[in-house]
Amino acid sequence: MIQEIKYITRENILEKVEPFIGDSLIKVIVGQRRVGKSYILYQLIDIIKKLKKKVNIIYINKEDFQFDSVRNYSDLINYVESKYKNQHSNHLFIDEIQDIEQFEKALRHFQNTSKYDIYCTGSNAKLLSGELATYLSGRYIQIRVYSLSYKEFLSFHKLTDSEDNLYKYIQFGGMPHLINLKNRPEVYREYLNNIINTIVLHDIVARYNIRNINFLQNLLKFIADSVGSIVSAKRISDYLKSQKLSVQPRTVIDYLNFVENVFFIERVNRTEIQGRKIFEIGDKFYFEDIGLRHSLIPYKQNDINKVLENLVFHQLKILGYTVFVGKKGDKEIDFVADKDGKTTYIQVTYLIIDEATRKREFGNLLSIKDNYRKIVVSMDKIIADSSYQGIEHWEIRDFLLNFE
Secondary structure (H helix, E strand, O other): OOOOOOOOOOHHHHHHHHHHOOOOOEEEEEOOOOOOHHHHHHHHHHHHHHHOOOEEEEEEEOOOHHHOOOOEHHHHHHHHHHHOOOOOEEEEEEEOHHHOEOHHHHHHHHHHHOOOEEEEEEOOHHHHHHHHHHHOOOOEEEEEOOOOOHHHHHHHOOOOOOHHHHHHHHHHOOOHHHHHOOOOHHHHHHHHHHHHHHHHHHHHHHHHOOOOHHHHHHHHHHHHHOOOOOEOHHHHHHHHHHOOOOOOHHHHHHHHHHHHHOOOEEEEOEEEOOOOOEOOOOEEEEEOOHHHHHHHOOOOHHHHHHHHHHHHHHHHHHOOOEEEEEEEOOEEEEEEEEEOOEEEEEEEOOOOOOHHHHHHHHHHHHOOOOOOEEEEEEOOOOOOOOOEOOEEEEEHHHHHHHOO
């Protein structure tokens, strides 16, 4: 039984899971390590205790040494069955389930018995989607957890919206545990560096048997410096060769996939605006958490365009949008965001400093001849309506707080 734990409720995630409490579907909560998946489980446990009378909570946390003996699906079945209580509502919670060998066999067993309401978390997209799709096709739902949005960051840290607090969010990102640390930059950086080390050494190096750790570290720094730029395996390979690291494009592709699988970065495909053909070469990559990006390479003011793009992308994903990079002729649209059958086109820039900048940023959107919503996001102070020929202009803080 887990001890009572204090937490801050994340309503936007809970409202996605709550409708399935008690349902036979397995609830799979996924995301990068340390984004707060465990605390979502704690919140769900408390909700269940309030909803039902005779409740039996079976909780396994693979990051806790007391569960070290639960190593494979057979261990998992034996442990859970030993904790089952007759004439109770039995709810099973498994944290970081990918660390249990062939876990999918146990989940299928539990679901087939119809005795458990099942929830689990995981930090490896490929492992979870692949194994669950094979063994539990159509019998599970997956809910993605991201690091804190700007709005959540303000709430967690008990701050009000301001330029200074946006800058804090830009510097240190939205990892939830930061609220428990001393409010000092060096303490925050040490914690973020520890997260990177855990992800790199445990989730990537150990799981995928990586030998060339130096290459992996250089790859991560290259991606951090290339946020918002078109990236290809060949371009990365050529860059690394210039740094006296000879790596084939195939190896680059494999390593990028490994880093994506643990939710550290997210790939965004390019698509034609008309016809929506996906380009096979060249994608953009954005970080799950901007603070982790700045632990790889220190934040510099001239990186602001990259950072703003990453913030907008992160917010769109939190809101449930499917996101592409748009291309129309020789023009690029930063984001083509789809949701509920509707499309929104978004350009991101630092400041609209002159008419040439205005024509470039708004002009790219004006060239799209459809009736979907079109937005430019920048750091300009917008006092009154500054739309331009029907294109909306949003200040970044307003976008992060109020865009839906």
